[in-house]
Amino acid sequence: MTESMRQLPRGRHHLSREEVVASQRERILVAMGEAMTVGGYVGTPVAAILKRAGVSRETFYELFRSKEDCFNAAFDRVSKALADKLQAVIADCVDTDALTRMDRILTAYFEHMIDDPASARLFLVEVYAVGPSAIEARMALQHRFVAVVAAMLGAETEDQQFACATLAAAIGAMVTGRIAAEDPESLRGIKDQLIALARRSGTLYGNAFA
Known part of the structure; x- marks a missing residue:
């Protein structure tokens, strides 16, 4: 697993807000592709992407308007x-x-x-x-x-x-x-x-x- 795909450690860390957001965004984008290998675009709910990326629904919609x-x-x-x-x-x-x-x-x-x-x-x-x-x-x-x-x-x-x-x-x-x-x-x-x-x-x- 690449560094960008690892979940951030819980608690305090030394990453800036920009680095945290960049990490979350990268994990979501990779998870999007991986999730679609199972259900395709139509059969992939946002929840499946969130589970693979390890981020919250709130975080997802802060970064993207929709699944599309x-x-x-x-x-x-x-x-x-x-x-x-x-x-x-x-x-x-x-x-x-x-x-x-x-x-x-x-x-x-x-x-x-x-x-x-x-x-x-x-x-x-x-x-x-x-x-x-x-x-x-x-x-x-x-x-x-x-x-x-x-x-x-x-x-x-x-x-x-x-x-x-x-x-x-x-x-x-x-x-x-x-x-x-x-x-x-x-x-x-x-x-x-x-x-x-x-x-x-x-x-x-x-x-x-x-």
Whole structure:
């Protein structure tokens, strides 16, 4: 269990009010994702989140207006974590060849899903049960993933950008299906197939394998 997920000690402690609130908020956001692996968004009451997070109902509503507001904050948290990880890998791959770049980026993406399936389920599966604002955020995340794929494959033309959008959608669908089926480990088996597909496609997706 991470430091942020531990309940604060009872009685006096040396944490500031801001640190206490930050700890409570983090525990709630993590608990949101974990609770939904049991009942899904619709079947997860606030009480289930409170029990996992170890906070009171009063504390929850001091931080979030509703369960949907909490979900949106949890979505922002997990999508930022994924975006930060991919951007760090991309920055490290600037001077590498296309094969190495694609291998490292896809490895980071799939390992992120495997290491934290609760978060993956939150932003890939449960998001569609929440409402229009959550779906809009999911589409924005997908657009950012398209940009990652386009950069990875050296897309320059409009046709290549469109091809990358279709590839990103296909990857997203495959990942979503495996997360929904509670089989994230199977993601390891599709990386090499995706790389082989990109290499066979010539300049369809971009100029990386031209």
